[in-house]
Amino acid sequence: MDRLPISVCLISGPEASRIGRALESVSGWTSEIVVVLNEEVQDGTEEIASKFGAKVFREPWKGFRDQKNSAAQKARQEWVLNLDADEAVSPELREEIRRTLGGVGNTGQFAAFSFPRLSWYCGRWIRHGDWYPDRVVRLWRKASAAWGGEGIHERLEVSGAIGRLRSNLLHYSNQSINGQLDKIASYSDPFVSACLAKGRTASWLDLAVRPAWKFVRAYFLRLGFLDGWPGYYIAWVGAFSTVTRYAKVREAGRKPQP
Numbered sequence: 001m002d003r004l005p006i007s008v009c010l011i012s013g014p015e016a017s018r019i020g021r022a023l024e025s026v027s028g029w030t031s032e033i034v035v036v037l038n039e040e041v042q043d044g045t046e047e048i049a050s051k052f053g054a055k056v057f058r059e060p061w062k063g064f065r066d067q068k069n070s071a072a073q074k075a076r077q078e079w080v081l082n083l084d085a086d087e088a089v090s091p092e093l094r095e096e097i098r099r100t101l102g103g104v105g106n107t108g109q110f111a112a113f114s115f116p117r118l119s120w121y122c123g124r125w126i127r128h129g130d131w132y133p134d135r136v137v138r139l140w141r142k143a144s145a146a147w148g149g150e151g152i153h154e155r156l157e158v159s160g161a162i163g164r165l166r167s168n169l170l171h172y173s174n175q176s177i178n179g180q181l182d183k184i185a186s187y188s189d190p191f192v193s194a195c196l197a198k199g200r201t202a203s204w205l206d207l208a209v210r211p212a213w214k215f216v217r218a219y220f221l222r223l224g225f226l227d228g229w230p231g232y233y234i235a236w237v238g239a240f241s242t243v244t245r246y247a248k249v250r251e252a253g254r255k256p257q258p
Contacts, residue, residue, distance in 0.1 A: 002029075002102075003030060003031045004029060004031065004079070004098060004101050004102065005031055005077045005101070006026075006030040006031060006032070006077055006078075006079045006080070006081050006097075006101070006139075007032040007033075007034055007074075007075030007076060007077040007079070007080050007142070008026045008030050008032065008034065008080075008083060009034045009035075009072050009074075009075055009080055009082050009083070010022065010034070010035045010036070010049075010054075010082075010083050010084065011035075011036045011064070011067040011068055011070075011071055011084075012035055012036070012037050012038070012041070012045055012049075012085050013038045013041060013045075013085075014038075014041045014042075014043040015043075015045050015085035016043045016044040016045045016048055018085050018086050018172065019045055019048055019049060019085040020048050020052075021088050022083050022084070022085055022086070022087055022088050023048070023049060023052040023054065024088075025088040025090075025170075026081070026089055026094075027052045027053070029094060029098065030077075030081065032075065032076055033052060033054035034055050034057070034071050034074045035054045035056045035057070035071075036057050036059055036067055036071040036074075037049070037056055037058050037059070038058070038059070039058040039060050039061075041058075046058075055074070057070075057071075063154075064147075065148065065149055065150070065154040068082065068147045069147045072142070072147070078142060079139060079140065079141060079142065080139070080141075080142050081138060081139050082156075083138070086173045087169055087171050087172070088169075088170045089170070090118075090168050090170050092168065093115060093165065093167035093168060093169060095167075096115075096165050096166065096167045097113075097139065097165070100113070100163075109161055109163075110160065110161050111141050111144035111158050111159060111160025111161060111162065112137050112139060112141065112144060112156070112163070113137070113138075113162065113164070113165050114136060114162055114163070114164055114165065115135065115136065115164075115166070115167060115168065115169055116132065116133035116134060116135055116169070117132075117133070117134040117168065117169045117170075117171045118132060118133075118134075118168040118170055118171060119131050119132070119171040120171065121234070122229075122230040123230075124227065124228065124230060126227050126231065126234065127227065128222055128225075128226045128227050129218040129219065129222050129223065129224030129227060129231050129234055129235060130214075130218040130234070130235075131234060136169065137156045137158060138156070140156065140158060144158060144159050145157060145159065150194065177233075180237060181237075184237075184241050184244055187241070188241070188244055188245040188248055189248075191248075191249075192245065192248045192249050192252055195252075196249070196253070200249070201249065201250070201253060202246035202249040202253075206246040206249075207243060207246050207247060207250070210242050210246065211239040211242045214238045214239045214242045215236060215238065218235040218239075219231065219232065219235035
């Protein structure tokens with residue numbers, strides 16, 4: 001199988017239990033795999049990455065944006081494909097990328113490509129609600145984009161047109177309900193810090209209307225009910241996550257205890 005001129009770039013912490021699936025999905029048809037690994041990791045992640053021919057670089061943690069830019073700067077191919085350790089390129093997406101970059105499609109007008117991300121949760125693929133299609137821009141010409149943003153909300157800033165692919169990137173992020181709940185606290189802290197830095201407060205509109213709208217949009221307007229009980233729960237968790245973020249803003253701005 002001919003290899004495409006793609007450098008796959010991952011940043012990773014201790015991901016020995018998941019990174020193998022991500023690397024296997026890009027092995028054999030891309031030209032290079034670059035993994036920037038947190039310097040303290042000792043769980044076997046480096047050995048697994050090396051087994052798939054990855055170039056592994058150990059670096060101190062610099063935040064999502066800077067860590068991803070560091071990985072992309074090490075790429076040597078014309079195109080860069082970013083993956084997380086809990087993701088995998090589906091066979092359908094692999095073939096669509098091959099057709100697009102292999103000469104069948106016209107890539108000259110595009111600096112990057114987006115594709116939908118399909119999440120596995122509670123025993124099923126989630127195809128509705130706020131979780132799908134969840135389009136992400138992850139494939140770009142090396143000189144045409146860089147990671148920007150702050151905190152956990154890094155984003156790829158592209159200079160040029162973005163094409164749209166149809167096939168799914170597979171996402172195995174939330175392995176359990178407990179894992180998903182754990183993320184609410186860690187993901188809300190940067191939001192609170194950003195609000196405080198801007199002098200933003202949380203009103204009763206934020207505490208009451210925003211969470212209710214989040215549930216209605218996900219479960220009814222975006223057809224989350226078609227995903228069964230996981231779709232129902234996802235809509236509620238989205239609402240709970242929203243009210244938690246704004247409640248923590250209120251908490252952070254309260255007067256000190258006398």
